[in-house]
Amino acid sequence: MTRAARDYDDIPGTYVFDGEHSRRGYALNMFCMSLNDEANRAAFAADPEAYLDRYALTPDQREAVLTRDWLGMLQLGGNIYYTFKLAIFDGLTMQDVGGAMSGMTRDQFTEMMVAGGRPPDGNRYRREWRSDTGDDRDEGNDRGDEEDEHGGGDRG
Amino acid sequence: MTRAARDYDDIPGTYVFDGEHSRRGYALNMFCMSLNDEANRAAFAADPEAYLDRYALTPDQREAVLTRDWLGMLQLGGNIYYTFKLAIFDGLTMQDVGGAMSGMTRDQFTEMMVAGGRPPDGNRYRREWRSDTGDDRDEGNDRGDEEDEHGGGDRG
Amino acid sequence: MTGAMRRTSTGVAIVAELVAGIGTSHVPAVGAAIDNGRQGEPYWAPYFDKIEPVRAWMAEADPDVCIVVYNDHASAFSLQIIPTFAIGVAAQFPPADEGYGPRAVPVAEGHPELAWHLAESLILDEFDMTIVNEMPIDHGCTVPLSVAFGQPERWPCRLIPICVNVIQYPAPTGHRCYQLGRAIRRALDAWPGDERVVIFGTGGMSHQLQGERAGLVNAEFDRAFMDRLVADPVAQAAVGHTEYMREAGSEGIELVMWLVMRGALDSDVREVLRVNHVPTSNTSNGLIVLEPR
């Protein structure tokens, strides 16, 4: 079965955690959630590779976890509430991770938020990102073609 | 809060597993469910008293478990699907337990079932049990007065 | 084995075909009799003789997917968390250990794509489903499969389990169950696959496992239930919990799950097969096969 098109597919830079996405990310997200537990955090800290062996991650997912590729994790089925458990483990904040996913530093991201956040205008439709800049920044959420599209500059 | 009357309160010999009943029996039923696990069955077999210490049973519930008082367990908040786990542990069948709860031997109970089961006529309302026989067999499911009312003869 | 054709504004689309609905008891002792080779014993032979035509009908129907509506009996779900309606979206469903060790039946293969489609459709259709990614299946699900398919090496179809709470009072109303069935049908009618689907509603018939009234059987109620299920399911869906408990025994409330199956069928059905047998264990055992007309 090919997944039927959804009316939310054209929201740019957004990974809707629907059934297809959830299926792909199940093991990845369950690994992340396990870090709610103090003993698991200690085990993961002591030997990340061995700890990850407990979960049936794909090689790509494993790599994304080990390299802390926050956007990559989302593209491989991660959900931000789950992957953020790993950021908590690292002592990071939502501004660190928000910046990393959108190609900004933590301080740039914080500054954007304090200035009122990323505006909706120009950020509602994938076509706006394309026509805006001439590049294909929106392909980051093209589920069929996920390689090397993590980039994208400061759009705040 | 006093529990408001329910229209099922007048069904004789029946413990409806509603919220009040469920609250009372939570620890008892969770103990019973733990016997789904092979390791737990072994631990319970090895030392029943120590195993029961893991669950916050009331003294009455603990006694009912240890004496295999099948009707008493229901009256103390048990649910038959949970308490039957304990019967499985003992190698008993539904006919053993059905008989024990209704004052019959296993063979009498099986015979009643093969003959078509306990008939609905005369068994729909508590008042039928009272007027039928002059005794108070229906008090077994009077939640306010649970002591020593387990009896009752063969009503098949 | 192709699905139904549905005429749309732009032509004809393939959608899943609902081949039949089956209502059946799910008595654990039936599973044990099969597993332990006791089908020929005097106690069991008359029952298994009666279901032989059902197995022949199933072999002919040859569905790709079975949606089995049943209740878990303190196996996958404890009192810690009690979903009213749960749908299993896993790739596999192992048999549960209910205290005897797991039944020696195959691990059931799921259909995650269709199960997720159902879950998403049902929630958007305002049914408050619990989505379950890992769960063992107990006798409520495996016994109907054994009744339908005997003892194959692998189950001949994929499984989508839907669990209904009927242990913790209150179960969903009969009306809600019937409406869930209708919503399942809407979802199947929107699924762009060609699967042939059979839906099972399981549990019942009249029985009471607990208390001084244990052993209650009401064969007349069971017959009337089947008659109304076929001819006037809307009226049957209006029957309240207390009437089930009083007339069909405290565990007779399981019959509301047959209404999910019935809701998924067209309003007009053909009764293909009916079995009644008293008793299997402490239960009045019934089975009905309904085809959309």
Added chain:
Amino acid sequence: MTGAMRRTSTGVAIVAELVAGIGTSHVPAVGAAIDNGRQGEPYWAPYFDKIEPVRAWMAEADPDVCIVVYNDHASAFSLQIIPTFAIGVAAQFPPADEGYGPRAVPVAEGHPELAWHLAESLILDEFDMTIVNEMPIDHGCTVPLSVAFGQPERWPCRLIPICVNVIQYPAPTGHRCYQLGRAIRRALDAWPGDERVVIFGTGGMSHQLQGERAGLVNAEFDRAFMDRLVADPVAQAAVGHTEYMREAGSEGIELVMWLVMRGALDSDVREVLRVNHVPTSNTSNGLIVLEPR
């Protein structure tokens, strides 16, 4: 502290009184700022100044019970089992470890009698609740309590948590959430106790935590949402998921939970207080207090 009087055919009955509904964000960083004594810092002081009147209002309102409608964020529930609507009937709810260790806030005392009444009523009213007997509460629940009550030794009221899935797509529709609120109100109106109840709808406002669009804030949407929540909730309840996600960010979908609160109030409400503050962490933070007229 007595409940409402309701005129019945046989006279006047005491029932629970719904004192108010509160819509509020539940941003974890707000909880951390409170726990770590950072409320006076330049980043935080303007926000905490704004909510001071809310705390004063709450002290005055002095409810016996708070029903907090929120979503669990991978704390009590994992992807293994995802309830659409869950209600906590436990006697106590400890704070969850979300990866930092549990927040240093009191264990919340539940109200099992009223919670079970709600659960039973809602299921018979055809809401497919999941009943939960043991669960920790995460920032979705504890931050609104901190916002409302500050840092007491014990929370000054009992808690009934209702969890709504908004992480796994699809969340229940806004319409379904609004209808759940109405059903909660029917259940409260039938409860023969004299509790004073405040219901919280939490989450939002506009925010997107994920992806290249992280940081989205739509203050205009948030203002319009609050306006419509007060004046025309039925219209707001018709807004679909994609509009929330597109306009208010992927996590802005949490706003559907405010509709549960709104549904529980009378159709006509008085807006007592409104707070807007951008940002707290990556979120547009809003709060509204509504009283039945």
